Each structure stands twice: as C-alpha cells, then as structure tokens.
Amino acid sequence: MASLSCALYLPTKCSSIRENGSINNIPQANSALSIQRPPVLDLAYAVAFNPATSLTAEQIRQSIPTEKQLTDPFRHGLIVEGGVRYRQTVVIRSYEVGPDKTATLETILNLLQETALNHVWLSGLLGDGFGATHGMMRNNLIWVVTRMHVLLDEYPIWGEVVEIDTWVGASGKNGMRRDWLLRSRFSGQVFCRATRHEHTWVMMNQQTRRLSKMPEEVRDEISPWFTETRAVQEKALEKIDKLDDNAKYVNSNLKPKWNDLDMNHHVNNVKYVRWMLETIPDEFMEDHQLSSIVLQYRRECDSSDTVQSICEPDEDSLPRDTNIRILTGFSLAPEILDGGGLLGTFDKWPTRYTHLLQIKGEKKDEEIVRGKTTWRRKKKKSLNSSH
Amino acid sequence: MASLSCALYLPTKCSSIRENGSINNIPQANSALSIQRPPVLDLAYAVAFNPATSLTAEQIRQSIPTEKQLTDPFRHGLIVEGGVRYRQTVVIRSYEVGPDKTATLETILNLLQETALNHVWLSGLLGDGFGATHGMMRNNLIWVVTRMHVLLDEYPIWGEVVEIDTWVGASGKNGMRRDWLLRSRFSGQVFCRATRHEHTWVMMNQQTRRLSKMPEEVRDEISPWFTETRAVQEKALEKIDKLDDNAKYVNSNLKPKWNDLDMNHHVNNVKYVRWMLETIPDEFMEDHQLSSIVLQYRRECDSSDTVQSICEPDEDSLPRDTNIRILTGFSLAPEILDGGGLLGTFDKWPTRYTHLLQIKGEKKDEEIVRGKTTWRRKKKKSLNSSH
Numbered sequence: 001m002a003s004l005s006c007a008l009y010l011p012t013k014c015s016s017i018r019e020n021g022s023i024n025n026i027p028q029a030n031s032a033l034s035i036q037r038p039p040v041l042d043l044a045y046a047v048a049f050n051p052a053t054s055l056t057a058e059q060i061r062q063s064i065p066t067e068k069q070l071t072d073p074f075r076h077g078l079i080v081e082g083g084v085r086y087r088q089t090v091v092i093r094s095y096e097v098g099p100d101k102t103a104t105l106e107t108i109l110n111l112l113q114e115t116a117l118n119h120v121w122l123s124g125l126l127g128d129g130f131g132a133t134h135g136m137m138r139n140n141l142i143w144v145v146t147r148m149h150v151l152l153d154e155y156p157i158w159g160e161v162v163e164i165d166t167w168v169g170a171s172g173k174n175g176m177r178r179d180w181l182l183r184s185r186f187s188g189q190v191f192c193r194a195t196r197h198e199h200t201w202v203m204m205n206q207q208t209r210r211l212s213k214m215p216e217e218v219r220d221e222i223s224p225w226f227t228e229t230r231a232v233q234e235k236a237l238e239k240i241d242k243l244d245d246n247a248k249y250v251n252s253n254l255k256p257k258w259n260d261l262d263m264n265h266h267v268n269n270v271k272y273v274r275w276m277l278e279t280i281p282d283e284f285m286e287d288h289q290l291s292s293i294v295l296q297y298r299r300e301c302d303s304s305d306t307v308q309s310i311c312e313p314d315e316d317s318l319p320r321d322t323n324i325r326i327l328t329g330f331s332l333a334p335e336i337l338d339g340g341g342l343l344g345t346f347d348k349w350p351t352r353y354t355h356l357l358q359i360k361g362e363k364k365d366e367e368i369v370r371g372k373t374t375w376r377r378k379k380k381k382s383l384n385s386s387h
Numbered sequence: 388m389a390s391l392s393c394a395l396y397l398p399t400k401c402s403s404i405r406e407n408g409s410i411n412n413i414p415q416a417n418s419a420l421s422i423q424r425p426p427v428l429d430l431a432y433a434v435a436f437n438p439a440t441s442l443t444a445e446q447i448r449q450s451i452p453t454e455k456q457l458t459d460p461f462r463h464g465l466i467v468e469g470g471v472r473y474r475q476t477v478v479i480r481s482y483e484v485g486p487d488k489t490a491t492l493e494t495i496l497n498l499l500q501e502t503a504l505n506h507v508w509l510s511g512l513l514g515d516g517f518g519a520t521h522g523m524m525r526n527n528l529i530w531v532v533t534r535m536h537v538l539l540d541e542y543p544i545w546g547e548v549v550e551i552d553t554w555v556g557a558s559g560k561n562g563m564r565r566d567w568l569l570r571s572r573f574s575g576q577v578f579c580r581a582t583r584h585e586h587t588w589v590m591m592n593q594q595t596r597r598l599s600k601m602p603e604e605v606r607d608e609i610s611p612w613f614t615e616t617r618a619v620q621e622k623a624l625e626k627i628d629k630l631d632d633n634a635k636y637v638n639s640n641l642k643p644k645w646n647d648l649d650m651n652h653h654v655n656n657v658k659y660v661r662w663m664l665e666t667i668p669d670e671f672m673e674d675h676q677l678s679s680i681v682l683q684y685r686r687e688c689d690s691s692d693t694v695q696s697i698c699e700p701d702e703d704s705l706p707r708d709t710n711i712r713i714l715t716g717f718s719l720a721p722e723i724l725d726g727g728g729l730l731g732t733f734d735k736w737p738t739r740y741t742h743l744l745q746i747k748g749e750k751k752d753e754e755i756v757r758g759k760t761t762w763r764r765k766k767k768k769s770l771n772s773s774h
Contacts, residue, residue: 061573062546074478074548074572076461091461094504095497095655099648101445106646110482117481121546158650159449159508161461185461186448257665258672259493261486263545268482278644282690285645303669 067124077118084225085167086119089185092156100378102155105277105290109150109270112180112194115164125221135217143176145269148295149232150194155289161185169226174214176222179231193231238294240370243356247312249279252360254307267301276355276371279311284349284375292374298367305359307368313350351375454511464505471612472554473506476572479543487765489542492664492677496537496657499567499581502551512608522604530563532656535682536619537581542676548572556613561601563609566618580618625681627757630743634699636666639747641694654688663742663758666698671736671762679761685754692746694755700737738762 071078076089096107120126120133127137136142156162163185171177182192254275262268273293277285301307355371458465463476483494507513507520514524523529543549550572558564569579641662649655660680664672688694742758 058544061544061571063548063573064546074463074476076463089461093497093501095500095649095657097650098646099650099652101650104646110480113482114480157445157448159451161450184448186450258669259485259491259661259665262482263484263486263488265486270482274646278646282645 064121064126065124069122069124072118072122075118077115077122079122080165081167081227084227085165086115086122087163087165088115088118089161089163092158092160092162094158097158099286101158102289103157105152105293106270106274108152108155108182108192109273111162111164111182112150112166113269115166115180116178119166119168123225133218133221135215135221139212139215139218141212141215141218144297145196146297147237148194148196148293148297149234150192150293151232152192152289152291154189154191156182156184156191162191167225167227167229168222169228169230170223174212176226179229181231195230195232195234238372240294240296240372241354242367242370243310243312243354245308245310247310247356249281249311251275251279251309254309256301256303256305256307258303261303265303267303267305272301272357272369273371275307275309275357276311276369276373279309279355280353287378288349288351288375289378290373291376292372294372296370298369299359301357301359301368308358308360308365310356310358312354314352314354315350317350317352349375451508451513452511456509456511459505459509462505464502464509466509467552468554468614471614472552473502473509474550474552475502475505476548476550479545479547479549481545484545486673488545489676490544492539492680493657493661495539495542495569495579496660498549498551498569499537499553500656502553502567503565506553506555510612520605520608522602522608526599526602526605528599528602528605531684532583533684534624535581535583535680535684536621537579537680538619539579539676539678541576541578543569543571543578549578554612554614554616555609556615556617557610561599563613566616568618582617582619582621625759627681627683627759628741629754629757630697630699630741632695632697634697634743636668636698638662638666638696641696643688643690643692643694645690648690652690654690654692659688659744659756660758662694662696662744663698663756663760666696666742667740674765675736675738675762676765677760678763679759681759683757685756686746688744688746688755695745695747695752697743697745699741701739701741702737704737704739736762 069079070083072088078087079085080087090111092103092107096103098104117126117131120131125133127134132142161184163183165181167179169177169179178196180192180194181190182194183190256267256271260267260271273295277290351374353373353375355369355373357368357371359366359368456466457470459475465474466472467474477498479490479494483490485491504513504518507518512520514521519529548571550570552568554566556564556566565583567579567581568577569581570577643654643658647654647658660682664677738761740760740762742756742760744755744758746753746755
C-alpha cells in the first residue's frame with residue numbers, strides 16, 4: 001500500500017489548498033439570489049499579459065496567455081519532456097461514452113483536437129480558434145489539416161482517468177506534424193496513438209486559399225517546439241481508392257445544421273467522421289470497435305453544402321468463414337462461428353471499409369475527405385450494466 | 388495586484404506538486420514504443436474501498452468510491468456548503484462551443500448531467516450510470532426524470548473557467564429535486580440556473596415500470612444530502628399545450644442511431660433537445676439564443692422508435708413590429724427595425740416556441756416529451772473571429 005499513500009497525498013493536498021483558499025469560502029446561502037459571490041480576480045495566466053495592453057471583456061474571460069506557461073491548473077495541463085510536450089489529465093465523462101460504457105470515437109477525436117489547441121494555448125502563441133500563431137495571423141495564414149491517422153488499441157471507460165500527451169515536429173519544409181499518445185493514468189496502458197502526418201498542417205493563404213511557404217517569423221515561433229519522437233510508426237502514405245455512388249452503402253442529402261458548425265464556421269471535423277460511420281449499418285456497430293482510421297482531406301465543407309457519405313467494405317477483409325469452409329471442408333452455421341468462444345474471432349462482417357464524403361454539386365461532385373477504417377469485434381465481456 | 392498574486396500562487400503550487408512528483412517523471416523517449424510507463428497505482432479513492440472486497444478490472448479503472456469523499460482532484464470537484472453541495476470547476480472546451488464561440492445548449496445540459504452524476508459519485512452512493520444508489524439497486528429501483536427547467540442568463544465562452552454547483556432536496560414524499568448553479572469563476576456572474584422540479588426524480592420499478600414508494604433504506608441514504616436552497620424561484624407548474632401534425636414546423640422520421648444511445652441504452656436526453664431545436668429554422672438559430680427551456684417528460688424512447696419533432700411559435704410572442712405599427716401609425720421596413728441600434732430589440736421572429744417529441748406508432752402516437760423554449764436576440768457584438 002506504500003505507493004497508494006503517496007498517490008493519495010498528492011491530489012488531496014492539491015485540492016485542500018483550493019478548498020481552504022478564500023476563493024472557495026462562499027457563505028451559506030438561503031436562496032438562489034443570495035448565492036452571488038463577490039468578483040474574484042484569479043486570472044491564472046495574468047502574469048503573462050503585458051499590463052500596458054488593454055484587454056477586451058472576452059480576452060479577460062478567456063485569459064489566453066501571451067507568454068509560455070508551464071502549467072494550466074484548471075485544465076490539469078502541464079508542459080513536460082524538456083519543455084516541449086503538453087500533457088493533460090482528463091476524466092472520461094458520463095455523456096462521452098456509448099452504450100458499452102467506453103468512450104466514443106467522437107470523444108477521442110474531440111479530446112485530440114482539444115489538447116492540441118491547449119498545447120498552443122499554453123505555449124503563449126495562440127492567435128485564434130484554429131490554433132494559428134500570432135505570426136501566422138500577422139501573415140494572414142491558417143493551418144489546414146491534410147491527413148490524420150488514429151490507432152485505437154483500447155477505449156477508455158466512463159470515469160477512467162486518462163493522460164493525453166501531444167507534441168509537434170517538422171513535416172517537410174512548410175509543414176508540421178502533430179502526435180498524440182493517450183493512456184491510462186493508473187496503469188500506463190496506451191489506449192490511442194495518433195498523428196497528423198507529413199504535409200498535414202500545410203499553410204494556406206486565408207483569402208486566396210493558395211499554399212503558402214512558412215515565413216521565417218512563423219518558423220521561429222514554432223520550431224523551438226519541434227521534436228523527433230513519433231507516436232505512430234508509419235509506412236508509406238496509404239492509397240485510398242475513390243468511391244462512387246455504386247458503393248454498397250450510400251447516405252445522401254446530408255446537410256450540416258447550425259449546431260454542426262465550429263467556432264470558425266466550418267463543419268466540425270468530428271462531424272465528418274460521424275457521417276462516415278453512420279453509413280455503416282448499426283448492426284455492425286453494435287458488435288464492432290474501430291481500431292484504426294485514416295483520413296485524407298481534400299477540401300472544406302460549408303454550411304450550405306449538401307453532402308453524400310459513401311462506404312464500401314474492402315473485399316480482402318470479407319467474411320473469414322469462407323476460409324474456414326476451405327480449411328474444414330464443410331460449412332459451419334454462422335451462429336456457431338459467431339457465438340462460440342472457440343471460433344470467437346471469426347466474423348461474418350468485413351473488417352475494413354473505404355469511405356468517401358463528397359459535396360453533391362449541380363455540375364460536379366467535390367471530394368471532402370477519403371477515409372479508411374479498420375475494425376475488430378468487441379470483447380464479449382461487457383461492463384456491468386443493469387439495463 | 389494583491390489579489391492576483393494570491394490567485395497565481397494557488398494553482399502554480401498545486402500544479403508544481405504534480406509536475407515534480409515521481410508519477411510525472413517519465414524518461415525521455417526516442418520512439419513511441421519506449422514511451423510506455425511503469426504501472427502506477429494512484430487510485431484517488433482507494434481509501435474508500437473495503438480491502439476485503441475483490442474488485443473487477445472495470446471497477447479498478449473507474450475507482451468509484453464506496454464512502455463519502457470531500458474532493459475529486461482529477462475532476463476538480465469538491466464538497467462544499469456544510470458537506471452537502473458538490474462543486475466542480477470546468478473549462479469550456481474548443482469543441483463545446485458553436486459558431487459564436489459560446490457554449491452550446493447541449494454542452495450546458497451535458498455538464499449538468501455530468502456534475503449530477505459526479506455528485507453521487509463523490510457521495511459514495513453511486514450504484515450505476517443512472518445515478519441510482521446502492522439501496523435503490525438492491526430494491527431494483529431507478530430514477531426517472533419527469534420535469535426540468537433551465538434558465539440561461541448568459542453563455543460561457545471558449546476557454547472560460549466555470550464553476551458548477553449542484554445539490555438535492557426533497558420533492559414530495561417519494562421524489563427528489565436537483566438544482567444547479569453555473570457561474571464564471573472569475574467574476575462570480577451567474578450564467579445558468581437549473582432545476583429538476585418537484586416530482587422530477589420519481590422512482591419506478593425497473594421491470595414493471597410502475598411508480599414505487601421510496602423505501603426507508605433509500606431515504607436514509609439520500610436524505611442527509613437534502614437542502615432547502617433553490618436555484619430557480621418557480622411559479623406554478625407551467626401548462627404546455629399538446630401539439631399535433633398541423634403545427635408550423637414538423638420533422639418526421641427521426642431515428643436514433645447507435646451513437647445516440649447512452650450507457651443505459653436509452654436515447655440521450657440531450658439528443659431529445661437537439662431534435663427539438665433542429666426543428667426551428669437555422670435562420671432563426673443564427674441570431675437567437677435560448678434563455679429558458681422547460682421539459683416535461685412522458686415516456687422513454689427506444690433505439691427502435693421512429694420519432695417526430697413538432698414545433699409551434701407561440702402566438703402571443705409573435706412579431707413585435709405589429710405593435711410598432713400600432714404605436715407609430717405607419718409601418719417601418721423590417722430591415723430598419725432589424726438593423727438599427729435604436730430599435731435593436733425588435734424582431735420579426737416569435738420569441739417563444741412550444742415543442743413536442745412523439746413516437747409515431749402504427750396505431751397511435753406516444754408522447755416522449757413536451758417542451759417550451761424562450762429566446763432572445765444575440766448581442767450584435769461578436770467575439771473576434773477572423774474567419
């Protein structure tokens with residue numbers, strides 16, 4: 001129990017400071033109206049602001065630092081590994097898990113996006129909601145993701161404490177690579193590794209949307225953060241075939257709603273993935289878990305676009321009971337293959353799918369993103385659920 | 388600056404403990420594969436477990452305490468106000484805000500649900516994902532929400548640090564009331580007040596779905612947590628008219644997807660609200676902000692149900708420029724009324740809407756939830772957005 005007592009001391013001391021601090025001593029209230037507290041100035045990053053600068057009301061509420069910080073107490077974030085890597089501790093929330101009590105893919109992708117931005121936030125470089133630096137904003141430049149690869153060995157469960165590390169590296173002359181590692185805080189087990197690959201963060205001029213070289217000013221801002229460490233050991237760029245309407249599963253007439261837009265008025269990347277996965281039958285989703293997703297982005301999607309989601313099972317991942325038939329010389333009923341522990345890994349469903357999201361135009365269709373997903377059967381042992 | 392220095396000291400000290408602690412000292416890794424850490428046992432709530440009890444792998448990962456705890460360091464949660472109220476500090480995440488950079492209603496509702504469960508979690512009473520206590524599980528009982536009222540004076544913005552208080556009280560002989568107060572940590576300004584009213588947490592037998600009296604065992608568990616404080620000063624129960632297909636806005640054929648189910652295999656409450664609000668035209672949503680929502684629940688919705696969302700503007704909240712016409716004796720062009728700062732509060736849209744979600748059955752329709760929403764025009768001054 002020795003290691004436990006140390007660990008218990010840590011958070012308890014941390015929190016009791018907060019609990020006993022004057023900012024939490026709110027007098028007992030008898031009605032809702034008397035619960036109002038006196039204004040408290042506890043801008044955690046205020047030290048980083050130039051006192052000569054006048055801040056807008058929004059800037060005070062957001063308190064984005066303008067100098068590098070080592071910790072973000074409210075987000076449980078800190079800079080580690082020689083001052084370049086960002087680490088954030090999060091607890092998987094009740095509404096972030098699906099029917100099997102594991103975090104949804106959307107939750108994971110959201111947390112990756114969130115920690116990436118928080119990394120830039122803590123670096124003192126954050127200029128806008130895209131994660132653009134001040135130098136980029138001065139040069140009218142934005143980041144555009146071109147490729148992403150997420151590997152999921154296991155999914156965290158409701159209430160689990162998870163540690164997310166993220167860091168960046170150079171990608172060619174004008175790009176940046178961002179990596180993530182998501183693991184259990186208790187056991188250290190790695191749940192998820194992810195990368196935005198090679199030319200992933202290509203810079204484009206905002207008005208003309210042309211590729212742009214990275215100005216020295218921007219390179220000087222971000223290059224001190226670059227490291228060589230890779231979260232994903234990658235092979236050559238995967239080729240993803242372009243699908244058409246003749247694919248097995250097609251969802252048409254998808255329209256972004258106001259709620260689907262992010263703070264930059266674009267359709268949220270995670271919405272793309274939701275559209276992709278909703279094209280696969282629910283029957284498959286109930287028993288399978290995504291183990292890998294590759295996304296190759298072509299263009300953005302506006303709120304006025306009508307989108308089509310196309311999905312095709314990969315032929316070479318088709319039912320493995322075909323092989324069984326060849327091996328045993330006779331066919332087993334699918335239920336036997338499905339239900340039995342003996343052949344529990346065999347499946348009547350393909351395990352790899354190719355995806356395409358495209359904008360249905362009057363004259364021609366335009367690709368938004370191509371994708372490739374790989375799946376595995378869920379473990380039979382489910383969490384204790386009384387319903 | 389005196390108050391600042393104190394506040395800065397607080398989180399920095401808190402985090403530096405974490406940073407210097409051995410659990411964060413991970414050796415520099417050269418490749419992803421070497422980033423693995425030795426297993427660390429830092430079960431924050433381990434002290435609350437009976438050492439004689441053998442825990443499942445899931446229970447260890449979740450570490451739900453079986454005795455009352457005063458702090459939850461990983462969630463930034465603590466028990467305040469004489470030991471009955473739960474308070475959690477959260478930062479609004481980048482993907483939790485909409486195009487105007489303010490938290491979406493869905494985010495707010497999710498955070499209310501999350502803090503309610505975390506309150507029960509910290510109380511040591513949590514038995515399942517519904518928030519049922521151990522005594523309830525022994526008696527085969529669940530909570531069923533019957534009514535909810537959320538008031539939103541202002542919306543928190545991206546990156547804002549928010550404090551959420553939640554507490555419970557008695558509601559009649561067999562019910563419970565839960566209240567919430569959500570405010571800015573910096574200014575103390577109240578953003579949101581909410582309550583699940585009167586008979587809200589009625590207990591029903593799980594198999595037969597009949598109302599059940601609250602057993603003494605359960606009353607003894609929860610009554611020490613009851614307080615009289617109210618977050619919302621309520622009038623009599625609001626009557627919400629039942630709508631039919633002749634209403635102005637109707638969305639039919641809504642089907643829950645696998646992703647819409649929560650860990651209890653029910654359609655998430657927040658999905659109900661999304662269906663309701665998506666029935667109002669996007670054109671309205673762009674300029675308006677919800678200030679109040681009342682929900683009266685009738686029955687649950689299964690994954691196999693087909694849902695219809697019906698919405699009707701309230702006549703007595705119809706265009707106020709009609710009144711202007713009466714007052715001034717001539718009609719002003721809507722653009723003048725809309726655009727001018729002088730008459731900026733006038734609007735061509737109604738400000739109150741009645742809602743109904745119902746299951747379309749072969750023989751008859753069944754009500755899921757009735758709702759009433761009240762809206763206000765968004766402030767013209769938007770956050771700095773470069774796109």
